[in-house]
Amino acid sequence: MELDEIYELHVNDLYRYLYSLSKDHFTAEDLVQETFYRAFITLDEREITNIKAWLFKVSYHAFIDFTRKRKRYIVSDQLENIEPKGIPPEKSPEKQFIEKESFQQLLEDIHSLNDKQKNVLLLCDFHKLSYKEAADILDLNLNTLKSHLLRGREKMIAKIQKRRERDERER
Structure with missing residues (x-):
């Protein structure tokens, strides 16, 4: 399966997971990007049987790395107010x-x-x-x-x- 197909299938789930961890829209987007960057590097080297679980694991570790870096720099936490996706216009x-x-x-x-x-x-x-x-x-x-x-x-x-x-x- 190509990375583009994997991205289309799992980007929304990963974004929601990372948003629920970080409580920040921009952080979640950055971590999704980091997850797929790591996937791009790794997917050529090895065969992964359960791609969804593997992507969640990669995103979890990307979040852990991010929080460790953030603690080093003592960045203030800000909660972004974003609209939940998928709200019907009616x-x-x-x-x-x-x-x-x-x-x-x-x-x-x-x-x-x-x-x-x-x-x-x-x-x-x-x-x-x-x-x-x-x-x-x-x-x-x-x-x-x-x-x-x-x-x-x-x-x-x-x-x-x-x-x-x-x-x-x-x-």
Whole structure:
């Protein structure tokens, strides 16, 4: 499979994954570009059987490298407000705002989890990778991955229920 075809198939999934990790549109775009640059260099040298899982692993390591560099330079974190892609034009501005706000709240909840739980939840639940693929990407034992996933899901459910109860009291 050619790199152009691979790019077309997986660019949106990688962008969403990296955006959910970085919470920054421009950083996510840069990391997608870095991922495909690394893929370009590596794909000629070896045969990869599961390209999607491999690309997620490459993007995860690109994100880790980026955060390490950023910590060295102590760059301030800025959250970009971007429109979620794919909003049909028939939705009202109010519905668009509510969806965007809900998405941002979900990202904040995910980022309140520890790094392992956050990454496992994003890979397994949002990007529908198998447990084995996610374990390979994060270099985790399969059972360890499952326990991180269970704990992360439990924490997310508790946060959402707590927010719903708070919202109902405020009404």
